Amino acid sequence: MILDKVNNPDDLKKLSLDEMNYLADEIRELIIKKVNVTGGHMGPNLGIIEATIAMHYVFNSPVDKLVFDVSHQCYPHKILTGRKEGFTDPDKYLKYTGYTAPEESEHDIFKVGHTSTAASLATGLAKARDLKGQKYNVVAVVGDGSLSGGEALEGLDNAAALGSNIIIVINDNDMSIAENHGGIYKNLKLLRDTKGQAECNLFKAMGFDYLYVDEGNNIGKMIEALQKVKDTSQPAILHIKTIKGHGLAVAEENKEVFHWVIPGILDKKTSQEQVNAAEDYTSVTKDFIMKKIKEDKTTIVVNAATPGVFGFDSEFRKNLGVHYTDVGIAEEHAVAYSSALAKAGAKPILTIMSSFVQRTYDQLSQDLCLNKSPLVILVYWGGISDADATHLCSFDMSMMSNIPNLTYLCPVNKEEYLAMLEYAYSQNEGPVVIRVPSCKFETCGYEDKTDYSIPDKFKVVEEGEKIALLGLGNFFNLAKEVKNEIQSKLSINATLINPKFISGIDKELLEKLKSNHQVVVTLEDGILDGGFGEKIARFYGNSDVKVLNYGALKEFTDRISIDKLYERYRLKKELILQDIESLLK
């Protein structure tokens, strides 16, 4: 294998073009094999192999700095920068994260997993270089729809004004995670169609030098183009056309499905989209949406470029028709746009993943909550997870529940979820956010008739004494387990409460508990800092009631198993029991 000879970018520089082409094939084979086992970003990485080889051939990393946007596209880069064992050795498949990570290699400048950051970060690197009087190339690699994100556009605006070396490679495969949306992508298409010759050029308009490469999957052509922009003294855009999933027919044909794949994708007869057929929170949500569209033509679903997270496959999106807006990677706009839709009397439902909702704090606060627009927001995947540090989903409750005028609900089963959805959808008072359960799907079998317009009303599921357990959302079942443990070990009939509301507390109930409860325990599937439990602790601060808060610590965890995290956070019935016991003594 050629790859045997390539341990770092310097080795690459000794290869002939032919050898580099072979190397591309080898890398392609490795990525396909590995990602088929572990899951991961298949299409984006297959599309950028040639460009990555060319970049490492032309530039001198780590002296020259390569910044990968969102780093969906960094597998070839990892293979070429000393981490090929993560792809050649199945025992080391999980050794490296799927994103750039400085702790792994000096060739990775930033830890990145959210999109649209590369132009901004690269501009900072370039400015630091200028201040230091150094000379090297700063290269940002932007792709997969990241261009429409506000931070990317802000970054381009400032990069254009830098007045010195910065090279922004726009890896244009005509796709975001799903298809692209928005005026910017129309311009990219025009530029592709005219092989970069169209007068109407977004990048030139902003003041960049501009070069177009029609064959971004051709190493020779890429080397030629990169050599032209290397050492430029002006901000330059290198717009390259590549093919997402290049070299794997099924991935080229099913670009969206193969953007991020589950393990074993190539061996499955069905596509990733069709894997889940049984009823779950996803299917319940989709059914609700379709029903509402039939009843009210102003119903509209909004999301920011991650339809797969919500199970919105291409067929479902087709069925939604005009009742669907994918704003592209533009979460801020998604919130403001949806707020205005609601304000104007339409019925928007915004779906968003927990890790990305944090891109919209100011829009939630100003565009939405200050204006009390009756928008429904569904937050998916919220909770402690074994995810990469860049995609944690444990911050949404702490971030959102402290914004005024926002009602954040937390159902524990299908019927509650549906009742909350119905309430959120039909009310006109203000924004209602629902944390779609990310735990096991459960159904209680009878309709939930709760009136959710009564704010912050907790539900006492079982009335007991001495100890009250508040199990929020995903952790309601853990609260039940703790209750049973208390019953069997301490012979105490503890009170079990389903708080339902994250954003406010039921003062009346909490006050009542004082009379016959010594300990109140809170359980939340998110960070404790700024979260639900602290509000309970504050409430009881001036009383004799003891409070124990359970949840995640304030930290970025990185691919740590959920079991280990639960252990670390004492989120286990036996550990919680220990703590309670020591308090009762």
Place this chain on the structure above:
Amino acid sequence: MILDKVNNPDDLKKLSLDEMNYLADEIRELIIKKVNVTGGHMGPNLGIIEATIAMHYVFNSPVDKLVFDVSHQCYPHKILTGRKEGFTDPDKYLKYTGYTAPEESEHDIFKVGHTSTAASLATGLAKARDLKGQKYNVVAVVGDGSLSGGEALEGLDNAAALGSNIIIVINDNDMSIAENHGGIYKNLKLLRDTKGQAECNLFKAMGFDYLYVDEGNNIGKMIEALQKVKDTSQPAILHIKTIKGHGLAVAEENKEVFHWVIPGILDKKTSQEQVNAAEDYTSVTKDFIMKKIKEDKTTIVVNAATPGVFGFDSEFRKNLGVHYTDVGIAEEHAVAYSSALAKAGAKPILTIMSSFVQRTYDQLSQDLCLNKSPLVILVYWGGISDADATHLCSFDMSMMSNIPNLTYLCPVNKEEYLAMLEYAYSQNEGPVVIRVPSCKFETCGYEDKTDYSIPDKFKVVEEGEKIALLGLGNFFNLAKEVKNEIQSKLSINATLINPKFISGIDKELLEKLKSNHQVVVTLEDGILDGGFGEKIARFYGNSDVKVLNYGALKEFTDRISIDKLYERYRLKKELILQDIESLLK
């Protein structure tokens, strides 16, 4: 006066062009007179009088929807839509807020005060209209540098793809709040210079129809242009050139100073910039910066278009030279850019106003804290205030202090501030944020030699017993007052603590307090929810120590006097004493 006949936009439609020109003069005079008394946005409003008259003449508000970005520019609109008394009657000068406010008038669609939202919001309105099968014009008015904000660009991207009526008026006066920065503004200049004829056109590139008006302060020309785009079936940009401060010579000549003016500006011999000459936190910061630049040429100050907030007048900025980046209204980029500067070994200091730091949650979390870049951030104006609901500064602590890896410091006097600045600047561990005091400037007279690299170390200022008072930042003095009150009324020598750290708690000290303290009181100048005090309450949850938390409630307040708010939040020594007394009984 012509204005006597104009009570709503319909009345305007009966006027001749001559009468409208007289009306513009009358409105100009009113704005100058009123703003000179109350302070407010002078330049932006003087510049848009003619365009506003033309818009209300051509469009049929409130059926047609006018959405003002940031609404720095809504005074003429307010005068024309039933609120002229707020400008003609000095007794009613403060009746209306300086921003659009739906509770005041059906002609205001959104409550807006942060920038870059209009294109996003207008796109939502337009989409709702389309879903409902209605017909009307949706007009966004964008100006004052808002165009470079990520949300604006995301909004434009999606507006361009709307496929139906939306008109975005770009009010281009060649200024942001200060001068404009970035590639986008270069294109605006090119378009102005070519009277809209340049081929290189950002808006056309995005897919908009485009029309340019060279005389945006000419009512006749504006009416003509607006009539051309009215009822368009395609997304259209109307790029108008106006003069900031139009019609007031001193404002035209000093565009930045007259963007937002203090009361009595016209009667002062000095400019706003020169009003403060005595030493204060602003001057101390500026001196620190200049000293550091002399010592290290990689020192650089970054801000997002509000240099006035930090006292960075034009002379100071000139002195900073290459050691200064105003990224324009682009807070997200400002954080990412600064993070990269720090990562690359430069010495960036990012200055930002509390109300706007909330535009950067994800960048703080991902671009900065996850990467542990040693960036210094200075947050200005943090605290409970009598501000408009759109410009509150009481959320920063709750929002930021729950992000991992972020150290948030809170000094109480000049020496502490300087020691923290020095620490933040010289360390290499990670981001350090300092909340610049917004209370009275104080100096203790001796150097602070604290080692701030020891995390979360609170300072016991006076050791006492029974009651411990934790007075954070601005509220340290209130804690002192409470201590004195306790001494004199209860004869108890309470412990006085200056926590210094917002983002973490001193567990060792808190543990120690347990031995001889019954009550711990926290005081913080921001919302309680998600804030500092709740962390203390959580810590003591499992103990016998009682905790009382004082701070703001989670709410959007709107121009309520600080005294009233302190009363509402029980932030008064006598009220706090009452609460403590009832606990000790």
